[in-house]
Amino acid sequence: MAIPARTTRTALRTTAGAFCAALVLAACSSGGGGQASGSAGSGTTQASGTRVTVTESEFMLKLSRTSFTPGTYTFVADNHGTITHALSIDGPGVEDARTKDIPAGHSATVTVTLKKGTYDVYCPVDSHKQMGMDEHIKVG
Ligand SMILES: [Cu+2]
Incomplete structure (x- = not known):
């Protein structure tokens, strides 16, 4: 993350806020994907034993x-x-x-x-x- 050192305090806060929001979104989508693949196993009935x-x-x-x-x-x-x-x-x-x-x-x-x-x-x-x-x- 490259935040220019000379950015004003207000601009820095805005940038940090946007960055956090992006992080939360990324965390949400990757978490959802994990859950989906995790529950897919229980619905599988074609495997053989x-x-x-x-x-x-x-x-x-x-x-x-x-x-x-x-x-x-x-x-x-x-x-x-x-x-x-x-x-x-x-x-x-x-x-x-x-x-x-x-x-x-x-x-x-x-x-x-x-x-x-x-x-x-x-x-x-x-x-x-x-x-x-x-x-x-x-x-x-
Ligand atoms: Cu019965």
Whole structure:
């Protein structure tokens, strides 16, 4: 920043003010960009991982495997029920990742990276979780 040494006090203040405003704008736009790229990951469902099939019906979940080691998994939720379900996963580093709503007879996927710990696998539709569509898996 080259502010001439002989600038009058008033002019200097004006220049400094404009400079600060520019800084704030720059900080705002770079901050917003960072947030946007950070949240983009949670919406990604096309990444692939070890496939785990979760059969859903009223009101239970059945996982195709019960033993997990840390890594990336693609949960394929298969709705064998007669009403709409979905699948959500919550645990260390995974905050309520979920499939879209799945009509009866359809399936949808959600990909997550599991770390050591316990994860909650459940149906986030209405109160299905409380009605029994709730399983816990242990990773590690
Ligand atoms: Cu459900």
